Amino acid sequence: MxxxxxxxxxxxxxxxxxxxxxxxxxxxxxxxxxxxxxxxxxxxxxxxxxxxxxxxxxxxxxxxGTEDTDLLKGSSTVNQLIDVWLNQYDGAKSSIDQYRSTARVHVAPAVGSLRLVELTTPKLERFFRSLTRSRWQASRTLLMNACKYAVRMGVMDHNPAAETTPAPASDFKARALTPVELATFRRMVRHYADQAKSFGVQLPELVEVLAGTGARISDVCVLRWSDVAGNRVTITDVKGGGRKRTVTIPPTTVAALERQRKVTFGWSPYVFTHGSAEQVRRQQPQQWLRWARVVWADRERVFGPVEPDVSWVTFHVFRRSMATWLAGQVSIETATLQLGHLQAATTEGHYIDRTGMVPDATAVLGKILGSGTEMAE
Structure with missing residues (x-):
């Protein structure tokens, strides 16, 4: 003792x-x-x-080797550092909510009460390795950013989280819609809309906007009629802090917006709305999609070709599909710009379905390999 x-x-x-x-x-x-x-x-x-x-x-x-500030000092706890950092963080509200959830559920019980002067790389390494891959990644990102802020403020002399091992690579593989799957999904949401009441009838048009822009569902929910000009749409990147980009949309999306214009234009400033002329919330289209799956599964089957399974398709799949289609037919750089990513590595590593982007190279290969007649002689 x-x-x-x-x-x-x-x-x-x-x-x-x-x-x-x-x-x-x-x-x-x-x-x-x-x-x-x-x-x-x-x-x-x-x-x-x-x-x-x-x-x-x-x-x-x-x-x-450190300096005290009005809000932080070397004797402050990790929990206090995270609170101070998040209070000055200017990211999207959804990102802040996710960081706070990670801090509350995973970081606080394990290392939150440690003083900053007690926070070491070995302690964080043990903590991260006790988590699942996704929690490891989320907790490490949070603490790296918070400690980076503390170093800038002079409260810490180095970033102990930056020296820890990154989370293991995910085995996730992006999957894009095939033309047949896209056609079936369109039929599914239209089948639901034909039977839906109230605002659920907007689902097919919302899907066409997702498919034709590659935008996130949160970005489409805040889309205004003032953002639409013919075949060009200005997307506000909600997750990216409000950055804007203007994309050119295909005829199917133009037609969908024209149909939607008859529903909400002049009544609401938003393209997709849900009561009181307010913007539709992300959770509402997701609920419509869940109902659409149920209605589609219970439909009366008719004789004909077997429909592919589209129960795995989410709104975000259209974003990955856009990346895959553009990377395969145009370039990865074009896909990166369309999706609003800052780095092509993000698009290439997380959004492109490699099985669905192999272009037809027979013309090039024919020139290189020749006719093959010399092999037959």
Missing amino acids: TRGRPSTPVGTFGEIGTTQLDSGKWLANVTVRLPSGKGKRIRRTGKSEAEAKRRVKAAAVDAT
Whole structure:
């Protein structure tokens, strides 16, 4: 059992002591616990007691390699750091909500009470490895960003999360719609709309806008009529902090918007609405799609070709499909611009279905390989 006074936490200092010297000046002294764990005695003098204290405190902070701010200090906890960082983070609300959820559910119980001076790479490595791949990735991203902020503020002298092992690569493979699957999905949502009441009748047109723009469902939900001009649509990237891009849409999407215009134009500023002329919320189209799957599964079957299974198709699949179609027929750079990604690696690594983007290269191969008649002779 440990006896005596508890040791000063690493990277902090104890109570400042002062003494007035015979010369009339004041001497302030304090013991600092360095990041190495060793103690160091620091002394400074001043014309007044307050000046001596200020000088010795500044020297103690320099010795630990960090600086205190109005909101954070080396003795602050990881939970406090995350709160301060998120309060100044200017990302999308959905991203902030996800970060707070990760912090509350995973980070806080494991390392949230640690002081910043106690946060080390080995501790974080053990914590990350105790999680599943997706939770590992989410927690590491959160702590890397928060600690990066602390380093910029001078509260930490390095980023311990940046030195940890990244989460294992996902075995996820993007899947794009085939033409047959796309046709079946269109029939499914139209079949639902023919029987739907109220605002669910908008689902087929909403699907056409998703298919023709490659936008996220959250971006389509905030689409206004002022964003639509003929065959050009301006997309507001909700997840990307409100960045805008203008895309050219195909005739099927133009026709869908014209049909939708008759429903909401002049009544609501939004292309897709749900009561009181307000924008449709993301959860509502997702509910329509769930109902559409149920109605489609219960439909009366007729004799004819077997319909492919489209129960796996979500709204985000149209984004991956757009990336795959453009990368296969035009270029990855075009797909990146269409989706609004900042880096082509994001599009290539997470959105392109490699099985669905192989172009017809027989003309090129024919020139290289020849007719093959010399093999037959």
